[in-house]
Amino acid sequence: MAAGGLRRKHKRQRLQQVLDAAEELFFRDGYEATRIETIADSASVAPATVYNYFATKPNLLMALAIRHVRTALPERRAYLADLPDDPLAAILGFERLLAEQAMRHLSRECWRVILSAQQMEPGARPSRTGARLNNLIRGHYVRLLTTYRDRGLLRRDIDLGHLADLIVGITTWDFSRFVATETGDIEDLLRMGVPHVRLILEGLMTEEGARLLAASTAEGDAPRAVGVAPDPVPA
Amino acid sequence: MAAGGLRRKHKRQRLQQVLDAAEELFFRDGYEATRIETIADSASVAPATVYNYFATKPNLLMALAIRHVRTALPERRAYLADLPDDPLAAILGFERLLAEQAMRHLSRECWRVILSAQQMEPGARPSRTGARLNNLIRGHYVRLLTTYRDRGLLRRDIDLGHLADLIVGITTWDFSRFVATETGDIEDLLRMGVPHVRLILEGLMTEEGARLLAASTAEGDAPRAVGVAPDPVPA
DNA sequence: AGATGAAACTCCAAAAATGGAGTTGACATT
DNA sequence: AATGTCAACTCCATTTTTGGAGTTTCATCT
Numbered sequence: 001m002a003a004g005g006l007r008r009k010h011k012r013q014r015l016q017q018v019l020d021a022a023e024e025l026f027f028r029d030g031y032e033a034t035r036i037e038t039i040a041d042s043a044s045v046a047p048a049t050v051y052n053y054f055a056t057k058p059n060l061l062m063a064l065a066i067r068h069v070r071t072a073l074p075e076r077r078a079y080l081a082d083l084p085d086d087p088l089a090a091i092l093g094f095e096r097l098l099a100e101q102a103m104r105h106l107s108r109e110c111w112r113v114i115l116s117a118q119q120m121e122p123g124a125r126p127s128r129t130g131a132r133l134n135n136l137i138r139g140h141y142v143r144l145l146t147t148y149r150d151r152g153l154l155r156r157d158i159d160l161g162h163l164a165d166l167i168v169g170i171t172t173w174d175f176s177r178f179v180a181t182e183t184g185d186i187e188d189l190l191r192m193g194v195p196h197v198r199l200i201l202e203g204l205m206t207e208e209g210a211r212l213l214a215a216s217t218a219e220g221d222a223p224r225a226v227g228v229a230p231d232p233v234p235a
Numbered sequence: 236m237a238a239g240g241l242r243r244k245h246k247r248q249r250l251q252q253v254l255d256a257a258e259e260l261f262f263r264d265g266y267e268a269t270r271i272e273t274i275a276d277s278a279s280v281a282p283a284t285v286y287n288y289f290a291t292k293p294n295l296l297m298a299l300a301i302r303h304v305r306t307a308l309p310e311r312r313a314y315l316a317d318l319p320d321d322p323l324a325a326i327l328g329f330e331r332l333l334a335e336q337a338m339r340h341l342s343r344e345c346w347r348v349i350l351s352a353q354q355m356e357p358g359a360r361p362s363r364t365g366a367r368l369n370n371l372i373r374g375h376y377v378r379l380l381t382t383y384r385d386r387g388l389l390r391r392d393i394d395l396g397h398l399a400d401l402i403v404g405i406t407t408w409d410f411s412r413f414v415a416t417e418t419g420d421i422e423d424l425l426r427m428g429v430p431h432v433r434l435i436l437e438g439l440m441t442e443e444g445a446r447l448l449a450a451s452t453a454e455g456d457a458p459r460a461v462g463v464a465p466d467p468v469p470a
Numbered sequence: 471a472g473a474t475g476a477a478a479c480t481c482c483a484a485a486a487a488t489g490g491a492g493t494t495g496a497c498a499t500t
Numbered sequence: 501a502a503t504g505t506c507a508a509c510t511c512c513a514t515t516t517t518t519g520g521a522g523t524t525t526c527a528t529c530t
Contacts, residue, residue, distance in 0.1 A: 281488045
């Protein structure tokens with residue numbers, strides 16, 4: 001069957017073992033409370049091997065975050081491929097989806113670590129991979145916004161890159177406030193975000209878009225995200 | 236959990252992988268037709284690794300045989316713990332059990348190789364492990380015969396070790412004839428063995444035993460073995 | 471403040487798997 | 501009889517994991 005490349009194959013397997021073990025333990029016992037040695041044991045691997053793969057514990061956590069963002073990608077694509085009429089609803093629905101995905105495998109404590117790692121030591125490895133994550137989301141928003149501009153709801157003179165940055169910025173900020181709490185749920189997060197996003201959008205819509213936005217004001221809450229399936233486990 | 240001993244643990248795992256792959260392939264494609272390289276691929280292991288574990292292909296096969304004889308041990312013990320009244324029936328029933336166990340995972344071709352390996356090069360490794368197998372069965376027979384002597388059916392002046400050797404010898408011979416064919420089934424094997432065992436026993440019974448033996452002559456065929464459960468897979 | 475302890479992380483020698491190239495022996499084909 | 505092929509087996513340099521003994525850092529207790 002697979003002739004050579006055993007080295008690489010086993011490496012991938014071990015990496016997944018470590019990530020799986022870490023995910024389980026971070027979720028169950030918390031990030032700080034979980035020791036590298038425990039992860040190694042649980043993954044049937046020597047602690048030194050964990051360090052062969054990940055220089056630091058935060059790095060391991062970032063890798064976990066990236067893996068989740070990767071495996072959940074198809075679900076986000078599906079959402080973006082079938083957007084509602086109302087751009088505000090679209091953005092809030094997307095936020096809900098992102099939040100749900102985020103909560104699916106990583107605890108708030110983990111996200112606190114991830115988000116704070118981006119602040120400190122800009123340029124360090126964890127920070128840069130954090131930037132990659134942000135960039136991925138930014139790309140999604142550019143696509144989303146482009147759709148609505150093409151539908152004639154957003155003014156054509158707007159730089160969608162900048163707008164996407166703005167939205168990612170404020171929603172990330174809201175999300176970091178969200179994970180800073182231990183009690184609030186995703187509905188609270190969205191309630192917090194609605195006025196921000198609305199304020200941003202109000203000035204940037206065409207007349208038709210403004211009509212739609214006004215209409216959606218009456219309706220109240222943000223729409224539910226699309227059906228949330230568990231992540232497909234890659235072979 | 237399991238702190239150290241990773242080296243040994245992984246070694247055992249790989250060993251099992253190789254044995255599992257070999258078992259599957261030997262059974263499906265035959266012993267000669269299966270290449271070491273294929274086994275290695277199927278076990279996700281380098282060919283050189285297979286040679287780290289087994290010096291030769293026959294050695295690998297012998298290891299497989301030993302593993303089966305080991306895992307099927309409880310079943311044989313259960314049989315020996317609950318023997319019928321008639322010693323002849325007991326021996327034939329045990330033979331049936333052994334044959335069924337033998338056929339369960341290894342093809343006739345494999346057993347031909349194993350049996351012939353014992354002939355050639357006495358003293359070589361495959362031969363010696365074959366002797367270990369024989370010895371294991373011999374032990375079973377000593378236990379079985381002891382039971383009947385204690386029940387007063389076998390004469391007390393008989394050396395049960397020698398008798399066990401004799402029975403193992405003739406039944407192994409019959410078995411080797413059996414696997415030499417491609418068509419006969421286990422019933423044929425037993426039919427072949429009945430007269431041999433009967434002749435051996437006839438001269439060695441007490442009067443009570445002889446009565447029992449005479450009675451069993453009328454009944455005809457050998458009894459079925461105890462219920463045959465699939466091998467328990469060790470953790 | 472100083473001691474203690476725990477956990478992240480470093481370092482290195484030894485064990486094992488891997489890849490790859492080469493040898494041998496048996497058997498088939500010409 | 502020469503040739504070719506195939507698979508068992510050998511050899512060895514390289515990569516990676518492992519065991520184990522450190523070092524460092526930080527928080528807590530005395």
